Amino acid sequence: MLDVFKTYYRTVHNFLKYQNQKAFELFIEENLYEIFDNHDNWNGGIDYFTIELKVSVEQYLQIKGDDENIIxxxxxxxxxNALKSNESLVINKIIIVPYDDATVYTPTTEPIWGLDYFRLFISHISENKVSAKNLKVCLEKWGIHGFVAHEDIEPSKEWSSILTDALFSMNALCAILVKRFRYSSWCDQEVGIALGQNKLCIPIKKDIIPYGFLGRYQMIKADGLDASHVAQKVAECVFKDERTHGIYCNSLAKLLINSKTSEKALQWIDVINSFPTIERVYAELIYKEYSHNPILLQPDVLQGINSLLKRYNMSTSLFIFGDHETSAEDLPF
Incomplete structure (x- = not known):
């Protein structure tokens, strides 16, 4: 637990809220441990520490690699930044340790994102809210929760606070570009926040081409397309971009694993199969967890999972025989 650094926790946590949403969620006081390394008598005395952050194994697997280094x-x-006024304390290093008893972050407010869904903020002007709403509906079929302010914020809620929370917890942003978009200070700020966080930004051209820094990104031409086809192109962008690929693949795997109906399970299998192969780690996650959900043991779903896993030279330990399944140990000879 924290002792020397306890008074700095809130300041550090607030910095992370605006710098790195994932780090903000992982940075829970109960999971932090300070380790004294050594003391130096120079300049009145300096104490050096290592900070250990414990996270669940599932969380660790999600961030392992480049994301871990960034966090x-x-x-x-x-x-x-928090220690600028105190030169007697120095952090030698931060280490992240997988630990299954770690406390997992849970928001203190009502969730604004669908559980396990990829988080996409849809920036649009009010006159274009029908397009935004229709895109939101179609994105759900791809495992993407599109945040649309007038749809996702209840009238009684303090909307600017929820809008800010959405912007700093999104995985990516798409902007529906119509003639008056560039004159909206709100839309420009939303795009600016996304660019400042180095989030994937997807310009969707309806009337105007991307401008400013937004012009660096590959645009989706929506001319003549319905919302369903635009949603498909958005999903393809999310899958291809290195900043969002892993997050999206993990979301699809979790949506499948936690399916509440066979229809939903088959839907997520179809979505995963519609893309080029996902990394083996996500297939292994499905392989490890599928048997804990009775929905996934239904014959038609199990057949779909087996077909999916065969792409990675894996298969479930259950096989379909007629209208029931049997374990590998009970196979007839």
Missing amino acids: IEDITDAFN
Whole structure:
């Protein structure tokens, strides 16, 4: 637990809220441990520490690699900013440790995103709200929750606070570009926040081409397309971009694993199969967890999972015989 650094926790946590949403969610006080490294008598005395952050195994597997390094860098930067007025304390390093008893972050407010869905903020002007709403509906079929302010914020809620939470917890942003979009200070700020966080931005051209920094991104030409086809192109962009690919693949795997109906399970299998192969780690996640959900053991769903896993030279331990399944140990000879 924190002792020396306890008074700095809130400041560091607030820095992370605006720097790195994933780091913000992982940075829970109960999971932080300070380790004294050494003392230096120079300049009145300096104490050096290592900060250990414990996360669940599932969380660790999600961030392992480049994301882990970025999170460590952002936490280190947040500590350095918080400690500017105290030169007697120095963080040597931050380490992230997988630990299954770690406390998992749960929002203190009502969730604004669908559980396990990829999070896409849909930036649009009010006159274009029908297009935004229709896109939101079609994106759901691809495992993407499109946040549309007038649809997702209840009238009684403090809308600017929820809007801010959505912008700093999104995985990506798409902008529906019509003639008056560039004159909306709200839309420009939404895009600016996304660009500032280095989030994937997807310009959707209805009337105008992308402008400014938004012009760096490959646009989707919506001319003559219905909402369903635009949603498909958005999903393809999310799958291809290196910043969102892993998040999206993990979301699809979790949606399948946690399916509440066989129809939904088959839907997620179809979505996964519609893309080029996902990394083996996500197939292994499905393989590891599928048997815990009775929905996934239904014959038609199990057949779909077996077909999916065969692409990765894996198969479930259950096989279909007529209208029932049997374990590999009970196969007739």
